[in-house]
Each structure stands twice: as structure tokens, then as C-alpha cells.
Amino acid sequence: MRYFIGAVLAAFLLNACSPNNVQVNNELGKYFDSASVKGSFALFNNGTGDFAIYNLNRYKDSAYSPAGTYNIVHSLIALETGVVSDENMTIQLDSAVSMETAFKQSVDPYFQEVAKRIGKDTLQFWLDSLAYGNHQIGKSIDSFWLNNTLKLTADEQLGLVKKLFFNQLPFQKRTHEIVKKMMLQESNANYQLSYKDGLTPLENGKQLAWVAGWIEENKHPYFFVLNLEGPSNSQMTGISKDLLRKILANQGFFEGKR
Structure with a gap:
């Protein structure tokens, strides 16, 4: 299982930014402006290979802490190494919490405990193997994905979720x-x-929100990543999910016609 996929991932990401398949969609800026945030959005049509991107420079060139989106990789590593047996495995915090609950609700203490059980050397091996962002763990094994040590671009986020969907990461199918x-x-x-x-x-005192994943209609997957930056006193989680729905609706989703 120990093989390096960085070159393959890099090739996909380079292709993502080629001028032949990227359409810059500035119209989407109205959704960011209405919420008083700045950020980027990208939608990849797997059937045609086309991208619709708002704020291309931020999307491909700016790296940020993955925050809770890192739990995609964290869960893959935990399952592959056997540190977590399955999505129902609980860890006792204030109460017993399963991995699935911790994943969906971004329960940081669960994944902080999992990080300690996996160990720094094993985590580093997998971050290097996945060519995940800047691969940095630093000194805090239980917070490196939250404290701006580990960083990646929105382009890298999209590449990861696409490979996850197609079972193309160096993990078992299960x-x-x-x-x-x-x-x-x-x-x-x-x-x-x-x-x-x-x-x-963020280091500038603002908040950063991510949403990365895919939407399927008529068995066709479309991959997306939303990156938002806003004031520290704003409800960024709610704003990010609201913007995602508005943008996807703008792109013709939710009616089963794509």
C-alpha cells in the first residue's frame, strides 16, 4: 500500500488549471458580496472535464488550514491503520462519540485523540504519500490541521475529493x-x-470556512470546493452552507435535471 501518488495528483491539479477547460464565472461573486465575505468556488463536471471557477487566483494559489475538512484524510488513515475499526467505533469524551458523529459534527476532541493513537510518524508518512498540502505537522500532533501549520489550496481539496469518490487514493476500497x-x-x-x-x-483574525465534496444527479458526479473568509463574529458555518446551496442552485442543481 506504500506508494507515492503525489505525481498523479499533481498531474490532475495541473490539468485543472489548464486554459482549455476552465471557465471563470464572475457572476458568482454576487453571492459572496451579499454575505459580506470573500472567497472562491470551483465546480468540476466529471463528464465533460470542465471547470467553473470564481476567483481563480485564490482557488489555485492560496493555501489555508484545512480545519475540519482534514478529517476526510484523518478518517482514511485511522481506518486504514486499524486505529479506528469502523464508523461506529466510539471514543469516550464527555459521552461516547462515534467516528461518524464526530465526522459530521466536526467534534475536534475525537480526532485529536485519534491523532495521538495513530502517532506522528505514521501521520507524516501518509501526509507525504498523499502529497497533502504542505505536509506539515509541526510540534502539535493534536492540532496541526487547526492551527495554520498544515495548509493546502482549494485546488488540492478538489483533487482529493475527486480521487476519494473514484477510490483512487492509496487505501483499501473498504x-x-x-x-x-x-x-x-x-x-x-x-x-x-x-x-x-x-x-x-486565520492568522489575520478572521474566520475561514470550507465545504468540499460532490453532488450527484442522474448518476453523474460534479465535484466542488467552497472557500470563505469572513469576520470573526460571523456565523461562517451557516453562511458557507447557505452559499453552497445558492451557488449550486444557480448552476442548475437540486432538480434532477443535470
Whole structure:
């Protein structure tokens, strides 16, 4: 299982930024402006290979702490190494919390305990193998994905969730499938919406919010990543999810017609 996929991931990401398949969509800026935030959004149509991107420079060039979105990778590593047996495994915090609950609700203490059980050397091996962001753990094994030590771009986020969907990361199929199951947020006759969100303070005092995942309509996946920056006193988690729905609706989703 120990093989390096950084070159493959880099090749995908480079292709993501080629001029032939990227459409810059400045119209989406109205949603960011109305919420008094700045950020970027990208939508990848897997069927055509086309990207619709708002704020291309921020999307491909600016790296940020992954916050709760790191729990995608954290869960993959925990399952693959056997530190967590499955999504139902509980850890006793104030009460018994399962990995699935911790994943969906971004319960940091659960994943901080998991990080300690995995160990720094094993975590570093997997971050290097995945070419995940800047690969940095630093001195705090239980907070490096929250304290601006580990950073990655929105482009790298999208590359990761695309490879997760297609079971193309260096993990067993079972590991992929469990994490994909935990990412599913909504499922009905028209669409299935899967994502992981995250929220963390930035070094400039503002808040950063992420939402990364995919939406499926008529068995066709579309991958997205939303990155938002706003005031420290704003409800960024709610704002990010609201913006995601508005942008996806603008792009014609939720009616089962894509």
C-alpha cells in the first residue's frame, strides 16, 4: 500500500488549471458580496472535464488550514491503520462519540485523540504519500490541521475529493467506502449531496470556512470546493452552507435535471 501518488495528483491539479477547460464565472461573486465575505468556488463536471471557477487566483494559489475538512484524510488513515475499526467505533469524551458523529459534527476532541493513537510518524508518512498540502505537522500532533501549520489550496481539496469518490487514493476500497458514506449529507430522488465542512480562525483574525465534496444527479458526479473568509463574529458555518446551496442552485442543481 506504500506508494507515492503525489505525481498523479499533481498531474490532475495541473490539468485543472489548464486554459482549455476552465471557465471563470464572475457572476458568482454576487453571492459572496451579499454575505459580506470573500472567497472562491470551483465546480468540476466529471463528464465533460470542465471547470467553473470564481476567483481563480485564490482557488489555485492560496493555501489555508484545512480545519475540519482534514478529517476526510484523518478518517482514511485511522481506518486504514486499524486505529479506528469502523464508523461506529466510539471514543469516550464527555459521552461516547462515534467516528461518524464526530465526522459530521466536526467534534475536534475525537480526532485529536485519534491523532495521538495513530502517532506522528505514521501521520507524516501518509501526509507525504498523499502529497497533502504542505505536509506539515509541526510540534502539535493534536492540532496541526487547526492551527495554520498544515495548509493546502482549494485546488488540492478538489483533487482529493475527486480521487476519494473514484477510490483512487492509496487505501483499501473498504476505507474509501466508509468515508464516502460519512460524507453523505442529503439523498433523495433528485440528487445526492456529499461534503465535509470546516471552520478555523486565520492568522489575520478572521474566520475561514470550507465545504468540499460532490453532488450527484442522474448518476453523474460534479465535484466542488467552497472557500470563505469572513469576520470573526460571523456565523461562517451557516453562511458557507447557505452559499453552497445558492451557488449550486444557480448552476442548475437540486432538480434532477443535470
